[in-house]
Amino acid sequence: MDLQLKGKVVIVTGGSEGIGEGITRSLASEGAIPVIASRAVAASEQLVAELQDAGIPALFIGGDLSEPGRCHTVVEQTARRFGSIYGVVNNAGINDAIGLEKGGPDGFRSSLDKNLYHYYGLVHFALPYLKESRGAIVNISSKVALTGQGNTSGYAAAKGAQLALTREWAAELLPYGIRVNAVLPAEVMTPLYETWLKTAFKDPEAKKKEITARIPLEKRMTTKEEIADMVAFLLSPRSGHTTGQWVVVDGGYVHLDRSIT
Ligand code: NAP
Numbered sequence: 001m002d003l004q005l006k007g008k009v010v011i012v013t014g015g016s017e018g019i020g021e022g023i024t025r026s027l028a029s030e031g032a033i034p035v036i037a038s039r040a041v042a043a044s045e046q047l048v049a050e051l052q053d054a055g056i057p058a059l060f061i062g063g064d065l066s067e068p069g070r071c072h073t074v075v076e077q078t079a080r081r082f083g084s085i086y087g088v089v090n091n092a093g094i095n096d097a098i099g100l101e102k103g104g105p106d107g108f109r110s111s112l113d114k115n116l117y118h119y120y121g122l123v124h125f126a127l128p129y130l131k132e133s134r135g136a137i138v139n140i141s142s143k144v145a146l147t148g149q150g151n152t153s154g155y156a157a158a159k160g161a162q163l164a165l166t167r168e169w170a171a172e173l174l175p176y177g178i179r180v181n182a183v184l185p186a187e188v189m190t191p192l193y194e195t196w197l198k199t200a201f202k203d204p205e206a207k208k209k210e211i212t213a214r215i216p217l218e219k220r221m222t223t224k225e226e227i228a229d230m231v232a233f234l235l236s237p238r239s240g241h242t243t244g245q246w247v248v249v250d251g252g253y254v255h256l257d258r259s260i261t
Pocket of ligand 1: 064094193
């Protein structure tokens with residue numbers, strides 16, 4: 001299937017590591033032009049160089065998206081370089097363990113800075129370009145928004161808000177033909193996931209085994225490529241009548257009957 005993404009400019013936040021890296025690579029393989037907005041300088045420079053060597057005019061824009069003004073800069077620099085923006089993938093985030101007891105109100109606010117406000121900021125500033133291109137938006141949320149996790153109020157609040165905003169923006173942007181969808185990963189091995197395993201559990205390997213044993217489809221984690229290909233499809237004109245949807249890509253982990261596992 002040709003996803004008809006050739007030459008389309010797509011901003012991917014956190015687009016050089018973990019799930020974001022998968023999304024950038026999937027888009028590039030479809031001929032889209034990925035713009036990586038990330039604070040991970042070395043990984044981003046390396047991936048952009050690799051894509052440029054392969055003839056894809058990818059761009060890296062550095063900086064922390066939770067800093068004021070950063071989202072505006074990302075959109076400005078992208079537009080200056082390419083003259084158009086077709087897609088936004090809001091992906092950058094961190095499960096920062098700000099719970100009810102640990103963190104307090106200031107920690108909670110800071111968690112929303114890291115996980116939520118830049119989702120709004122990027123779409124706000126990119127909107128004039130998305131209107132022109134009749135583009136698409138994908139928000140990467142999390143199973144945590146549906147299931148909870150414990151001890152992560154800030155992250156959970158942000159992930160839930162991303163789902164609400166997916167519906168809200170899908171409604172608001174109907175007149176412009178801009179589609180908005182969310183993808184919800186559950187268990188994907190990435191640098192973020194590895195850190196969570198190592199910091200939250202005494203025996204990370206045993207915990208990983210315990211989790212994967214409960215994933216209904218093939219008793220394995222979802223790959224970042226499986227998340228990325230869904231994102232590329234949802235961005236593409238081939239999913240032209242899909243909007244406001246929450247797509248859970250997790251091997252049935254969240255929704256299938258517990259008695260199966
Ligand atoms: P990851 O491995 O940590 O990769 C995220 C990338 O984004 C990193 O390069 C990170 O840079 C960058 N980043 C994070 N916050 C940023 C900010 N404020 N400004 C600029 N760059 C920033 O994470 P991941 O596991 O791929 O997660 C990606 C998304 O999927 C997140 O929204 C997460 O909530 C969601 N998700 C993941 C899983 C999973 O199983 N992995 C499950 C559910 C949801 P640093 O390296 O400097 O932090």
